[in-house]
Amino acid sequence: MEIPADVKKKLTIPAEEHFYAGHTACQGCGAALGLRYVLKAYGNKTIFTIPACCSTIIAGPWPYSAFNAPLFHTAFETTGAVIGGIEAALKAKGYKVKGEDGVMVVGWAGDGGTADIGLQALSGFLERGHDGLYIMYDNEAYMNTGIQRSSSTPYGAWTTNTPGGKKRFLERKPKKKVIDIVIAHKPAYAATASVAYPEDFMRKLKKAKTIKGPSFIQLFAPCPTGWRSPTDKTIELARLAVQTAYFPLFEYENGKYKLNMPSPKKEPKPLEEYLKLQGRFKYMTKEDMEILQEWVLREWEELKKKAEIFG
Amino acid sequence: MPKKVISGNYAAAYAAKHARVEVVAAYPITPQTSIIEKIAEFIANGEVENLEYVPVESEHSAMAACIGASAAGARTFTATSAQGLALMHEMLHWAAGARLPVVMVDVNRAMAPPWSVWDDQTDSLAQRDTGWLQFYAENNQEVYDGVLMAFKIGEHEKVNLPVMVIESAFILSHTYDIVDMLEQEEVDEFLPPRKPLYSLTDFDNPFSIGALGTPADYYEFRYKIAKAMEEAKKIIKEVGKEFGEKFGRDYSQMIELYKTEDADIVFMGMGSLMGTVKEAVDIFRSEGYKVGAAKVRWFRPFPREELYELAKSVEGIAVLDRNFSFGQEGILFNEAKGILYNTDANPIMKNYIVGLGGRDLTVNDVRKIASNMKKIIEKGELDKEIDWYHLKR
Numbered sequence: 251m252e253i254p255a256d257v258k259k260k261l262t263i264p265a266e267e268h269f270y271a272g273h274t275a276c277q278g279c280g281a282a283l284g285l286r287y288v289l290k291a292y293g294n295k296t297i298f299t300i301p302a303c304c305s306t307i308i309a310g311p312w313p314y315s316a317f318n319a320p321l322f323h324t325a326f327e328t329t330g331a332v333i334g335g336i337e338a339a340l341k342a343k344g345y346k347v348k349g350e351d352g353v354m355v356v357g358w359a360g361d362g363g364t365a366d367i368g369l370q371a372l373s374g375f376l377e378r379g380h381d382g383l384y385i386m387y388d389n390e391a392y393m394n395t396g397i398q399r400s401s402s403t404p405y406g407a408w409t410t411n412t413p414g415g416k417k418r419f420l421e422r423k424p425k426k427k428v429i430d431i432v433i434a435h436k437p438a439y440a441a442t443a444s445v446a447y448p449e450d451f452m453r454k455l456k457k458a459k460t461i462k463g464p465s466f467i468q469l470f471a472p473c474p475t476g477w478r479s480p481t482d483k484t485i486e487l488a489r490l491a492v493q494t495a496y497f498p499l500f501e502y503e504n505g506k507y508k509l510n511m512p513s514p515k516k517e518p519k520p521l522e523e524y525l526k527l528q529g530r531f532k533y534m535t536k537e538d539m540e541i542l543q544e545w546v547l548r549e550w551e552e553l554k555k556k557a558e559i560f561g
Numbered sequence: 562m563p564k565k566v567i568s569g570n571y572a573a574a575y576a577a578k579h580a581r582v583e584v585v586a587a588y589p590i591t592p593q594t595s596i597i598e599k600i601a602e603f604i605a606n607g608e609v610e611n612l613e614y615v616p617v618e619s620e621h622s623a624m625a626a627c628i629g630a631s632a633a634g635a636r637t638f639t640a641t642s643a644q645g646l647a648l649m650h651e652m653l654h655w656a657a658g659a660r661l662p663v664v665m666v667d668v669n670r671a672m673a674p675p676w677s678v679w680d681d682q683t684d685s686l687a688q689r690d691t692g693w694l695q696f697y698a699e700n701n702q703e704v705y706d707g708v709l710m711a712f713k714i715g716e717h718e719k720v721n722l723p724v725m726v727i728e729s730a731f732i733l734s735h736t737y738d739i740v741d742m743l744e745q746e747e748v749d750e751f752l753p754p755r756k757p758l759y760s761l762t763d764f765d766n767p768f769s770i771g772a773l774g775t776p777a778d779y780y781e782f783r784y785k786i787a788k789a790m791e792e793a794k795k796i797i798k799e800v801g802k803e804f805g806e807k808f809g810r811d812y813s814q815m816i817e818l819y820k821t822e823d824a825d826i827v828f829m830g831m832g833s834l835m836g837t838v839k840e841a842v843d844i845f846r847s848e849g850y851k852v853g854a855a856k857v858r859w860f861r862p863f864p865r866e867e868l869y870e871l872a873k874s875v876e877g878i879a880v881l882d883r884n885f886s887f888g889q890e891g892i893l894f895n896e897a898k899g900i901l902y903n904t905d906a907n908p909i910m911k912n913y914i915v916g917l918g919g920r921d922l923t924v925n926d927v928r929k930i931a932s933n934m935k936k937i938i939e940k941g942e943l944d945k946e947i948d949w950y951h952l953k954r
Binding site: 344 | 583584586611612613615616617618619621622623625626627628629630631632633634635637651652655761762763764767768769770771772773774775778
């Protein structure tokens with residue numbers, strides 16, 4: 251569809267689509283939105299690597315692909331290593347990597363493939379300083395295999411292997427802070443982003459293309475299927491996660507932290523507003539909610555302090 | 562041609578250099594390390610151009626980085642050993658399944674526990690079903706030649722599969738021997754730059770590699786690999802012949818036959834132990850025994866036809882396996898027997914398990930095996946099918 255010039259002028263993100271209709275994501279999928287933005291930001295001169303995750307399926311079975319860009323499907327734990335290898339090949343063969351007209355090398359992996367089984371390869375990718383971008387799309391569980399907990403699943407969440415019930419066998423551990431592990435590697439650039447804030451996400455993607463060295467973005471991407479939430483609430487949930495400071499937006503560059511919150515000075519909204527829209531938190535007691543709320547605020551204060559000291 | 566006295570590992574490194582590899586990703590493991598150290602040295606000395614070296618954090622990542630690089634069109638090399646190869650196993654399937662002609666040297670080393678760094682073929686043979694071609698080198702010269710041919714064969718458009726070149730731990734990897742190396746120009750002529758059939762850098766015609774294959778298509782993907790493996794036999798012979806015509810060392814036989822024309826008994830095996838066997842054959846021949854040696858160079862694809870031709874004319878085959886498949890028998894023995902069933906070739910076959918974990922196999926050992934085989938053939942029946950030859954009793 252042709253977009254009228256006056257409308258196009260007002261768009262805050264590019265109108266061009268490189269992520270085609272006909273992909274096979276569930277309704278309301280945050281990851282599919284995220285992919286669409288990444289492809290909008292980088293266009294087709296991008297090499298994608300996707301390990302086992304929802305996006306393997308979203309991209310489509312052989313011989314189809316929803317991507318207008320080359321895409322390599324790889325094994326679960328290898329994203330960091332494969333993008334390192336691709337970058338090395340591009341350099342050996344004399345391609346320009348990154349920059350305005352250069353090739354962008356992107357790894358796109360879920361939280362399980364990043365925080366758990368893929369952590370070692372991610373660490374290697376960061377430590378060796380490859381010129382690429384690793385995006386962890388965080389939907390807080392192994393959604394493609396049927397909603398099992400990952401180390402990125404939050405405290406109190408129901409999943410199929412933390413099923414709640416009489417014994418209250420819920421997730422008892424707080425969410426692993428992968429972004430902190432990444433920052434410990436002193437990468438060129440690291441940031442959190444959310445599908446509810448596409449302009450912020452696009453800006454971060456553009457930045458990752460200009461900075462030399464490895465970049466990492468942790469993208470918050472709600473999963474209605476796994477979160478037991480209405481499919482039209484994806485953006486609202488992603489926004490609430492930011493507004494409650496459950497998933498604060500920030501970036502790290504050259505040892506400096508910068509908060510990218512819509513209103514960083516505003517007090518976070520109560521976490522309950524975010525939790526109550528999701529069936530996965532239905533087993534939580536009042537006490538559980540307090541524990542999670544306390545964790546969120548403690549982490550938020552810590553992050554604010556980092557931004558203050560290393561701002 | 563420059564001759565150098567070098568280890569098997571250095572022969573592998575020089576071959577990779579002469580093949581003008583573009584990406585090397587490797588993780589250190591004994592006794593493979595000196596291969597990647599030598600390659601790093603080439604880079605440090607400015608002896609190679611356009612070679613990216615990725616010092617990965619594990620063998621699994623080494624193979625993952627290699628497949629990424631190969632998918633992006635680069636000529637790609639790595640090396641490993643034993644536990645490292647086992648850790649790579651998943652990605653070996655990936656390389657073959659995605660039709661990426663990565664070349665890897667595996668330094669045959671026994672699997673732990675107990676810890677062992679010595680020679681044993683179980684590590685590479687355990688990768689039998691991954692879709693990799695496997696070449697077993699007898700000596701350092703064959704390591705060098707094998708790596709060069711591996712690139713040419715694996716990258717051939719009718720093959721497009723990864724290739725493993727296998728050498729013995731320490732017996733070759735760390736033992737110095739004369740290697741006849743080629744001039745760079747000779748290699749360049751024999752092995753032009755890789756022309757990938759497809760590459761992730763084709764931005765105008767983007768496609769995906771390795772997407773979900775439904776039951777409607779997966780089966781055909783497997784068949785195409787099976788077909789490429791059969792096709793590879795022809796390519797191996799062609800490339801081996803070309804190598805012989807150009808450089809004087811002929812590799813057109815997938816099974817190297819040594820004095821088998823009139824032999825009654827043939828010793829069959831793979832890798833460095835066949836050097837000892839050939840020496841033993843010479844001695845027995847001088848004593849008037851009609852014996853020969855059959856060195857299986859290519860284990861995958863398996864030269865079924867060549868084995869059949871050999872088996873038709875001999876009375877007995879002693880299969881020497883430096884490996885063992887628990888619950889069954891030596892792996893080469895198992896394969897060879899399987900191939901000859903349903904044919905009219907029916908020699909007496911006996912399996913000798915030898916040299917596991919680096920135990921020496923001497924000429925005298927081969928002599929004992931020969932006299933045992935002689936008795937069996939005279940009697941016309943086996944004493945036993947599997948003989949753990951060195952076992953302390």
